[in-house]
Amino acid sequence: MSLSVRVHPAIADIGETTWNALAAPTANPFLDYAFLEALEASGCVGERTGWRPCHLELIDDGATLGLMPLYLKSHSQGEYVFDHGWADAYERAGGRYYPKLLSAVPFTPVTAPKLLVGSGPDADAQRQALLTGALEFCGQIGASSLHVNFLPEAEAEALGQAGLLRRQDVQFWWENRGYQTFDDFLADLSSSRRKVIRRERREACRDLEITAVTGADLTEVHWDAFFAFYMDTGARKWGRPYLNRRFFSLIGQRMADRIVLMLAARDGRYIAGALNFIGGDTLYGRQWGALEDAPFLHFELCYYRAIDFAIARDLNRVEAGAQGEHKLARGYLPHHVHSAHFIADPALREPVAAFLARERPAVAEHARLLEQELTPFKAQPRA
The missing domain is CATH 3.40.630.30 (Gcn5-related N-acetyltransferase (GNAT))
Known part of the structure; x- marks a missing residue:
């Protein structure tokens, strides 16, 4: 394959048919063209609000093989994976944390794929090509970092194997x-x-x-x-x-x-x-x-x-958004949510990696204790 990656300043440049050909199989409403384009058309997302679209399209011989929702951010608002501490520390040390790149659904802490490709035998290679394109774009524009938020666990594992730093948090979901x-x-x-x-x-x-x-x-x-x-x-x-x-x-x-x-x-x-x-x-x-x-x-x-x-x-389930341990008493149990992070400067990447290595087991243990000690469910649920 002769793959290339194109950057689009608006999702409308890609078009509904092309976008939904890869997004619709996820059955996730927040990846639908209608939702993402409404954010841009209404002005909620754009350069003025600090969410400049830079969506990636993976192309081979004129055919679209992959897509990645991507935004150039001038702040860390509306993300729900908090990196304000990283930004503050880096800028106190003389670095420039913004702009940064973010692959996520704006203002929406919902787990969904971010490397959108088909289901064929080349899917893994296509995801890797999208990631490579995003990292190269990060370097070309001088962004400090690339963040991919609210990923399915398998996608987070793949990005971790590709060298990104993995982060874990907890949301509360009800299961049918x-x-x-x-x-x-x-x-x-x-x-x-x-x-x-x-x-x-x-x-x-x-x-x-x-x-x-x-x-x-x-x-x-x-x-x-x-x-x-x-x-x-x-x-x-x-x-x-x-x-x-x-x-x-x-x-x-x-x-x-x-x-x-x-x-x-x-x-x-x-x-x-x-x-x-x-x-x-x-x-x-x-x-x-x-x-x-x-x-x-x-x-x-x-x-x-x-x-x-x-x-x-x-x-099958209800995902009730970010945070809120009070949801546990209403039958919503803790589930892990995942993100992955590339930080260009080793002076910031290394302390962040050390922090995440400590944070992950602490988050996992906290979730375990919540479910074990505060579960509203009987020891033997209904068959």
């Missing part, structure tokens, strides 16, 4: 053990946890109407309501929300069948909502917000309604 109803799930929990969850659901739903809105039923009225919730939460948590109103309209137009909004209304007025995306076998919980305080409403909309929906759709 063949449940037919929410009560089947509760039957697997300890008696005390069943009572707590039933009480939380009763309290959360008091005087509220809660609905799941998806597909053609989604309207701009729903997005207006949800955007108000999102802005309120974002302003309180991190000061400047990442997504704008146009982005939600675009995904509503393009991806309605892959979206479900859990909305709570009081006296006909929406007061809270949670946004979820539907994958091939997974429901992905994303943003949430509320304009009124209501007991346990966050748990109801983000966790319990997501479980209800996953059971009804026969989905």
Whole structure:
């Protein structure tokens, strides 16, 4: 093969048909052209926001064999794999950490492949060619580093074997053990946890109407309501929300069948909502917000309604986003998530490697202790 790698400053330059030919088999909504292009078309992603697209296309004799979502970053916001300490240390020592390259889905801590190739016998060679192209591009533009976030474990292992530094963290996911109803799930929990969850659901739903809105039923009225919730939460948590109103309209137009909004209304007025995306076998919980305080409403909309929906759709799991050990008590167990990092300067790479060598076993032990000591499940789950 005579492989070459081309850099594209916009996903539109690659095109929907070419992109989705390799992204669609993953069944991951965040890799879909519609999602990534909406981020760019709305202005949420671009040079002005510190997310300059540099997507890689692997080509052989005019045919696209591989793709890699890639961004040139001027900061470390919106990534959920925190390297601020590395950046601070390097710049205090006189280095320049930014710009850096990042392969990830912007603002989305969801595990998904980043080296998109077909399933043929040359797949491994094509992934290696994409990685080589990314590393060469990193050197050509003088970026300090290349970071590949939220990888499947096998992809992370391959990048580790190629010399990148591996990092590990924990998220909390709910797994469907063949449940037919929410009560089947509760039957697997300890008696005390069943009572707590039933009480939380009763309290959360008091005087509220809660609905799941998806597909053609989604309207701009729903997005207006949800955007108000999102802005309120974002302003309180991190000061400047990442997504704008146009982005939600675009995904509503393009991806309605892959979206479900859990909305709570009081006296006909929406007061809270949670946004979820539907994958091939997974429901992905994303943003949430509320304009009124209501007991346990966050748990109801983000966790319990997501479980209800996953059971009804026969989905295998719910991924409820980054962090949050409180999810454990709601039946969401710890799972490892992975990233891989290339750092050009040995003066930074070596101490980071030493740090990660200490961090990985500590993270693994923490996850083990959480599940062992705080699990809500009975010792012998339902058959």
